[in-house]
Amino acid sequence: MTSTTTHGTTATPTTDGTVDAPRSQAYFQEAQERTAHNYHPLPVVVAHAEGAWMTDVDGTRYLDMLAGYSALNFGHGHPELLAAAHEQLDKLTLTSRAFVHDQFGRFCAGLGDLAGKELVLPMNTGAEAVETAIKVARKWGYDIKGVENDSAEIIVAGGNFHGRTTTIVGFSDDPDARDGFGPFAPGFVQVPYGDAAALEEAITPNTVAVLIEPIQGEGGVVIPPTGYLRAVREITTRHNVLFAADEIQAGLGRTGRTFACDHEDVVPDLYVLGKALGGGIVPVSAVVANRDVLGVLHPGQHGSTFGGNALACAVGAKVVEILASGELQERSEKLGIVLRTRLESLVGRGALAVRTRGLWAGIDVDPAVGTGRAVCEALMARGVLAKDTHGSTIRLAPPLVVTEDDLNWGLDQLEAVVTGG
Missing domain, CATH: 3.40.640.10 (Type I PLP-dependent aspartate aminotransferase-like (Major domain))
Structure with a gap:
């Protein structure tokens, strides 16, 4: 049995041509049944991570745009x-x-x-x-x-x-x-x-x-x-x-x-x-x-x-x-300009307002697009993990080690979600 790793979706073909249900569903269900519900996590079960990327139990890769609420400023496994x-x-x-x-x-x-x-x-x-x-x-x-x-x-x-x-x-x-x-x-x-x-x-x-x-x-x-x-x-x-x-x-x-x-x-x-x-x-x-x-x-x-x-x-x-050394602070400031420029272009196109400082952003999504939770679920399906807060607001805080190409790819996914592209 072989598996194909993609961003946001995973299919595991069997010998008869059918597709196994993702293992993450079983892991997620077990976690929800045996833990107090003090969190409402997205249905993804991470098994490995490196740098700005996380991989779930099915081999699906996700760009981490939350970084553990800044606990992972230096990325996974520095x-x-x-x-x-x-x-x-x-x-x-x-x-x-x-x-x-x-x-x-x-x-x-x-x-x-x-x-x-x-x-x-x-x-x-x-x-x-x-x-x-x-x-x-x-x-x-x-x-x-x-x-x-x-x-x-x-x-x-x-x-x-x-x-x-x-x-x-x-x-x-x-x-x-x-x-x-x-x-x-x-x-x-x-x-x-x-x-x-x-x-x-x-x-x-x-x-x-x-x-x-x-x-x-x-x-x-x-x-x-x-x-x-x-x-x-x-x-x-x-x-x-x-x-x-x-x-x-x-x-x-x-x-x-x-x-x-x-x-x-x-x-x-x-x-x-x-x-x-x-x-x-x-x-x-x-x-x-x-x-x-x-x-x-x-x-x-x-x-x-x-x-x-x-x-x-x-x-x-x-x-x-x-x-x-100051290198990561400089990197955060430089990539923060990319983040701000890309997000400001979404104002009036699915976003009502954005706030950025370095590699940290809050985006007030137009409620007509969906709740913050719905936006994060749509991003997850496209291989990006982020977190909502207070209605239709979402937060982005990628690890400071994220590459500019990966950051832009993640922002491409956000743009597609909020603009309906």
């Missing part, structure tokens, strides 16, 4: 990252923070230097890093700013997405994320995203931090008005309030800069990082800040069993080394 992981697996994977391992200082020093900060607090997931930033900001408010105990307030933005813990969804305005999970923790004040005047008006003597995404990824790659981040930095500095930038999706090369804040030459007090920091191999996150901020934590006040483990640090240190 050889340097795999080598770092393989080498470390043979030596040491976990000690817990009760001891120090030989990769810990290297990772923290490298990431701190990349961000221009003095201290690094490694964790595992993005939500865990956000929770860490919240705790640090409150502790700083009580110990340094002098806010009365249990009175700290943190300003957040409408349309935010910072994770799915009960604390975090408590200050979300997305009903899918929030409804049915209360009661929620107090101490958060929401203002419109991109409105610096509203942010300043919300500051009180109890405000300890402003927590925002420099670009809102889950919201549909929403980019704030030019000057907004500079205004946030100026306002928070003037009012003695910390500026915490959630760069979990936006950071580490995605937007054509190391950090999205770099587009306005802004340096926040805390960087909240994750996703790409693990190179698509292991979950790695971190809060990065100077000593006058992270120094408020003392032994026993915060921790994580797996945070900063040896395997994570070995991979994370190699991620930092790759980013330090």
Whole structure:
């Protein structure tokens, strides 16, 4: 029996000339029957991936235009990252923070230097890093700013997405994320995203931090008005309030800069990082800040069993080394021009609006074309994997290693879907 590998469709001929049903259907059905339905995945079952391409259990190849929500900025199976992981697996994977391992200082020093900060607090997931930033900001408010105990307030933005813990969804305005999970923790004040005047008006003597995404990824790659981040930095500095930038999706090369804040030459007090920091191999996150901020934590006040483990640090240190060269950031910026040009040509031809920054895009598809889910299903049938969000909006975030030819091929498929070509 032989199989023919194509983009988006697979036929496996048998000896009698009939065609076997794709194995992916059986795998997908089994997964759906035995797992909690907290996701609504596309019916594709990936078995292998390399670079910007994924192959399912039937041999069908798909261009990855999601990159694990930026966790795969360096592509699938980046050889340097795999080598770092393989080498470390043979030596040491976990000690817990009760001891120090030989990769810990290297990772923290490298990431701190990349961000221009003095201290690094490694964790595992993005939500865990956000929770860490919240705790640090409150502790700083009580110990340094002098806010009365249990009175700290943190300003957040409408349309935010910072994770799915009960604390975090408590200050979300997305009903899918929030409804049915209360009661929620107090101490958060929401203002419109991109409105610096509203942010300043919300500051009180109890405000300890402003927590925002420099670009809102889950919201549909929403980019704030030019000057907004500079205004946030100026306002928070003037009012003695910390500026915490959630760069979990936006950071580490995605937007054509190391950090999205770099587009306005802004340096926040805390960087909240994750996703790409693990190179698509292991979950790695971190809060990065100077000593006058992270120094408020003392032994026993915060921790994580797996945070900063040896395997994570070995991979994370190699991620930092790759980013330090600046090559992938330049590549993201260059290919981002291709992405923007192609997508802007679709406005009025199936797309209502597009937003791009580097290799990251949100496309508001005309509802007459279909829902975002329907568009992604049509793309899947043509060999492209993407993700919808909020109605008829879809997001594109290909690995930064994607070739220009492959990127253009993927955009050809999108154009055909939204224009009916």
